[in-house]
Amino acid sequence: MNKTGFIGAGKVGTAFGSYIKSRGADLAGYHSRTRAHAEEAAEYTGSRAYESMGALIADCDMIFVTVADGAIEDVAENIAALDLSLGGKTFCHTSGALSSEVLRALKERGAETASAHMLLAVSDRSCDFSDAFFTLEGDCEKAAALLDVCGNKYKIIKPKNKALYHAAAVFASNFAVGLSDIACGLLGDCGFSDGEALAALSPLIINNARNIAEKGPKAALTGPVARGDFGTVKRHLDCLSSAPLAKEVYEIMTKILIKMTDKGEI
Numbered sequence: 001m002n003k004t005g006f007i008g009a010g011k012v013g014t015a016f017g018s019y020i021k022s023r024g025a026d027l028a029g030y031h032s033r034t035r036a037h038a039e040e041a042a043e044y045t046g047s048r049a050y051e052s053m054g055a056l057i058a059d060c061d062m063i064f065v066t067v068a069d070g071a072i073e074d075v076a077e078n079i080a081a082l083d084l085s086l087g088g089k090t091f092c093h094t095s096g097a098l099s100s101e102v103l104r105a106l107k108e109r110g111a112e113t114a115s116a117h118m119l120l121a122v123s124d125r126s127c128d129f130s131d132a133f134f135t136l137e138g139d140c141e142k143a144a145a146l147l148d149v150c151g152n153k154y155k156i157i158k159p160k161n162k163a164l165y166h167a168a169a170v171f172a173s174n175f176a177v178g179l180s181d182i183a184c185g186l187l188g189d190c191g192f193s194d195g196e197a198l199a200a201l202s203p204l205i206i207n208n209a210r211n212i213a214e215k216g217p218k219a220a221l222t223g224p225v226a227r228g229d230f231g232t233v234k235r236h237l238d239c240l241s242s243a244p245l246a247k248e249v250y251e252i253m254t255k256i257l258i259k260m261t262d263k264g265e266i
Contacts, residue, residue: 002090002142005060006030007053007075009041012094013066014125016118018045023150031056044125054082057089062142064116065093065103073102080105090142092116096166099159100138114138115162116147116154119169135165179253180205182246189243218260225257 004025006013009032021027029048032038042049050056057063057079065075072093079091090112091103103113120132134154136143147154157165180201187197211220224232233254240247 002026002061002146003028003059004062004064004146005050005056006041006064006066007056007079008032008064008066009034009037010066011125011127012122013064014041014044015122015127016064016066016094016129017041017047018125019127019129020146020150021045021047025146025149028056028059041125053079054084057082057084057086061088062090062092062146065091067093069095069098072098073105076103077105080109086111090114090139092138092140092143094118096169097163099162101159103138112139112142114140114143116140116143117166121173137162179249182249186243186246221257221260223257225254226261228261 004017004020005028006017007030009030013030017027017030027045027047029045029050030038030041031050031053032041035049035051038049041047050059065072067075072095076091080086086106087110091106092114093100093103094116095102096117098115100107100113100115103111107113115137117135118129118132119135120127120129129150129152132152134143134147134152136147136154136156137159140156144154144156183201184192184194184197187200188194192200208220214220224230224236236250237247240250
């Protein structure tokens with residue numbers, strides 16, 4: 001089995017390293033610009049903190065670059081400038097929006113390059129990847145083999161589709177969070193405290209997410225548009241006149257729902 005190391009010891013790298021080790025992968029350890037971060041990740045995962053990138057790369061067949069998107073290209077160029085043999089090494093970043101092209105400096109030195117992104121919101125280093133779906137592109141044979149060992153599902157996509165793929169993830173995740181924030185705010189205008197609003201909406205949010213996952217978006221849809229009740233839709237728009245941003249979002253989302261249901265126009 002390939003020995004795996006991480007350059008970058010934040011929550012994604014630490015959580016993913018811990019996960020693959022728990023599934024039997026050979027985790028070498030971490031290098032980070034901040035030594036303390038590498039030591040913390042190594043202690044958490046029972047692996048090694050490397051003083052230099054060169055030492056980690058020499059020990060590993062597969063190296064995940066788990067740094068901020070804006071730093072990936074610089075890291076790749078710094079590695080390429082080292083006096084190291086990169087043939088047979090695979091470097092894989094975990095950005096959702098960037099393709100493996102950002103690692104081109106390593107590709108030019110004879111390394112394989114790939115990206116692997118998990119469709120999962122990683123909020124801390126204890127995140128469980130057991131049910132996470134991954135998207136791969138580039139020279140992804142080793143990444144695919146690793147995910148096969150871990151038991152995760154994945155799909156290989158074309159590099160040109162990486163940004164579009166990530167936009168889809170933003171709609172499903174970040175925008176859903178934003179819509180929930182609008183809903184909490186509107187309940188606040190009705191006299192709910194922040195805690196009361198969240199408690200009231202949570203069962204609705206959770207059940208809706210479950211229905212979408214089990215039935216698909218169209219079958220999960222309920223509410224006035226699904227019923228063709230445009231009188232209620234107009235009342236909603238009237239009462240949102242004092243919240244112009246929420247009203248704009250409501251109008252856009254209603255158009256999307258109408259297209260989903262073929263209910264005509266408001």
